Amino acid sequence: MDRDTALRLHEAMLLTRLAEERLVKLFRQGKTLGSVYRSLGQEATACATAMALGPEDMIAPLIRNLGSMFVRGVTPSEIFLQYLGRATGPSGGREHNNHFGSVERGIIAPTSMLGALIPVMAGVALSFRQRGERRVAMTWIGDGGSSTGAFYEGLNFAVVQKLPLIVVGESNGYAFSTPPDRQMAGRMSLRSQGAFTLTVDGNDAAVVFEAAAQARQRCLEGKGPVFLVCETFRRSGHAEHDDQRYVDPALLTQWAAKDPLPRFEAWMALRGWTPDPGLAARIEAELLASSDAALDAPWPQPDRLATGIFSTLKT
Ligand SMILES: Cc1ncc(C[n+]2csc(CCOP(=O)(O)OP(=O)(O)O)c2C)c(N)n1
Numbered sequence: 001m002d003r004d005t006a007l008r009l010h011e012a013m014l015l016t017r018l019a020e021e022r023l024v025k026l027f028r029q030g031k032t033l034g035s036v037y038r039s040l041g042q043e044a045t046a047c048a049t050a051m052a053l054g055p056e057d058m059i060a061p062l063i064r065n066l067g068s069m070f071v072r073g074v075t076p077s078e079i080f081l082q083y084l085g086r087a088t089g090p091s092g093g094r095e096h097n098n099h100f101g102s103v104e105r106g107i108i109a110p111t112s113m114l115g116a117l118i119p120v121m122a123g124v125a126l127s128f129r130q131r132g133e134r135r136v137a138m139t140w141i142g143d144g145g146s147s148t149g150a151f152y153e154g155l156n157f158a159v160v161q162k163l164p165l166i167v168v169g170e171s172n173g174y175a176f177s178t179p180p181d182r183q184m185a186g187r188m189s190l191r192s193q194g195a196f197t198l199t200v201d202g203n204d205a206a207v208v209f210e211a212a213a214q215a216r217q218r219c220l221e222g223k224g225p226v227f228l229v230c231e232t233f234r235r236s237g238h239a240e241h242d243d244q245r246y247v248d249p250a251l252l253t254q255w256a257a258k259d260p261l262p263r264f265e266a267w268m269a270l271r272g273w274t275p276d277p278g279l280a281a282r283i284e285a286e287l288l289a290s291s292d293a294a295l296d297a298p299w300p301q302p303d304r305l306a307t308g309i310f311s312t313l314k315t
Pocket residue numbers: 064112113114115141142143144145146148170172174175176234238
């Protein structure tokens with residue numbers, strides 16, 4: 001990773017951390033229309049994987065991968081308008097979290113149905129190959145989500161067809177309140193079905209980036225899909241309405257010491273790469289301005305309810 005990439009990756013992780021903190025404040029003030037599903041402690045897994053892609057590649061994030069959307073150019077303003085359900089937000093107030101896509105920026109909309117995006121992205125990867133395009137598709141899945149039939153169907157199809165698909169497995173300690181050993185035998189990597197599999201420290205942004213870059217290279221060489229398992233930990237509840245009382249506090253302390261942000265800052269410092277000391281303040285100011293503007297933005301009008309439901313894309 002070069003210096004410029006490292007600085008951009010650090011900024012994306014910091015932006016994700018601070019934007020989610022701002023969203024939590026809005027949730028506690030009763031301003032968001034739904035809950036807030038954070039990625040506290042998992043920012044490296046979302047940001048460093050997406051950062052290793054090229055602009056022509058496509059991603060399909062899950063709700064805990066807001067960071068990957070920032071990497072692809074989604075703005076805090078879009079996120080606040082969306083969470084606050086405003087007419088000027090990406091879905092015009094029809095959704096209230098990161099469930100929106102942006103094909104121009106290579107983002108297929110996240111969905112709630114866990115596993116469903118794996119066959120979708122296998123299809124996207126198949127279309128790249130059929131058109132002879134050098135592009136890869138990437139999506140994410142949690143340890144709980146990897147128990148779905150869709151996960152197996154999609155990954156199996158990609159393995160058999162040798163598709164350029166990267167599935168990032170987020171092994172993050174809990175699926176809601178269920179630890180992995182209550183719902184799967186063995187480690188997440190055993191679910192690879194023959195896909196080339198890498199297991200990495202998901203809280204080490206530099207390592208995640210290198211692994212994702214290697215995965216992309218394999219895909220471009222026609223070697224088939226990669227299952228990139230990131231070992232990490234969800235340091236907040238499933239969402240803000242969940243107080244995580246089922247988690248041993250000692251585990252939280254243990255994982256707080258492995259926080260990906262200071263770890264990446266230390267990695268950068270070893271190379272003499274220092275982020276701008278005013279960065280956090282600048283991001284905070286932008287987040288405050290864009291969330292205040294979103295609070296003043298108009299609500300959707302009932303007469304717009306039936307518009308924008310069907311795609312206008314030409315086939
Ligand atoms: C097919 C499907 N089944 C159940 C759910 C309900 N659900 C939402 S999140 C969740 C837990 C997900 O855990 P995991 O995949 O490990 O991801 P994490 O929340 O840990 O990031 C469940 C069961 C769903 N969204 N989709």
